[in-house]
Amino acid sequence: MLLLQTGASKASSSQKEGRLEYWDRADSLLQKHTDRDLSFVWLYFGFRKKEGNLDKTHAICKRCLVELKYTGNTTNLANHLQRKHSITHTQVTTPNTVAEATPPVTNFFPPTLSRTSKRALDVSSAIANFICKDMRPYSVVENEGFRDLLHKLEPRYVMPSRQHFSEKCIPNLYNEVKARVKCDLVKATRVAITTDGWTSRTTEAYVTVTSHHIDSDWNIKNYVLQTRVLNEAHTWKNIRCVLKEACIEWEIKDKNPALVTDNASNMTVVEANLSPHIKCFGHTINLATQRGRNRSC
Secondary structure (H helix, E strand, O other), rough: OOOOOOOOOOOOHHHHHHOOOEEEEOHHHOOOOOOOOOOHHHOOEEEEEEOOOOEEEEEEEEOOOOEOOOOOOOOOHHHHHHHOOOOHHHHOOOOOOHHHOOHHHOOOOOOOOOOOOOHHHHHHHHHHHHHHHHHOOOHHOOHHHHHHHHHHHOOOOOOOHHHHHHHHHHHHHHHHHHHHHHHHHHHOOEEEEEEEEEEEOOOOOEEEEEEEEEEEOOEEEEEEEEEEOOOOOHHHHHHHHHHHHHHHHHOHHHHHEEEEEOOOOOOOOOOOOOOEEEEOHHHHHHHHHHHHHHOOO
């Protein structure tokens, strides 16, 4: 590994990096020469590091990577620069030139985006949208492949934690979408809602409520308003409470919404002041067919 004493290597040297382990340009690793009078040649020469120590028996040209013997005198190094690279000491005017020529580390490592910058907020919003639309788990932001993809697309972006998305980004996105849906429902003349209960693979009970209406341009609009955990039994009283709360939350109670459900026994007596209450026609046909088959058997 070659540690630069001062200055920075030219771009052409990067083509020859195959002969060395690597050039480390970080400012914190730059090591200045210990001579009392710093020669200009150390802008273009460095020492190879062996077993944790600098090997000062040979100096390496950063331009062509040629190794020259070094005995404490820089004359041969200066002659090499003049003969091979047309560089003379007249290019250095003050003792501080070396330090001034050293580029900041940010020149080689692009700065990261501030989390509150517009670009970072846009990327985080896009990730939150991806999680919601594709129904991905929050842990996707910790996946190595996903992080590599984001780094390729925007290397300045610093991936937040999964808690940042679950506690901030997704709730913010939910509130934005909810506001738009509410605005759309307010403009509707009439609204119909449907509901059904279901059980997850982990035996958790849920009730989902959807809405349907036709807008002013005669386009059918369908929204999944909510999916709520129903810890109580799936009785008609509990389902009626869920429907009432949904109508109030989504501000459609004054729309006199119609209710569409299946023909399950716990749905047949659900009213919740929703009229008309229409039973699913497809479910009715299915039940009639099953009863007919059972009687024929």
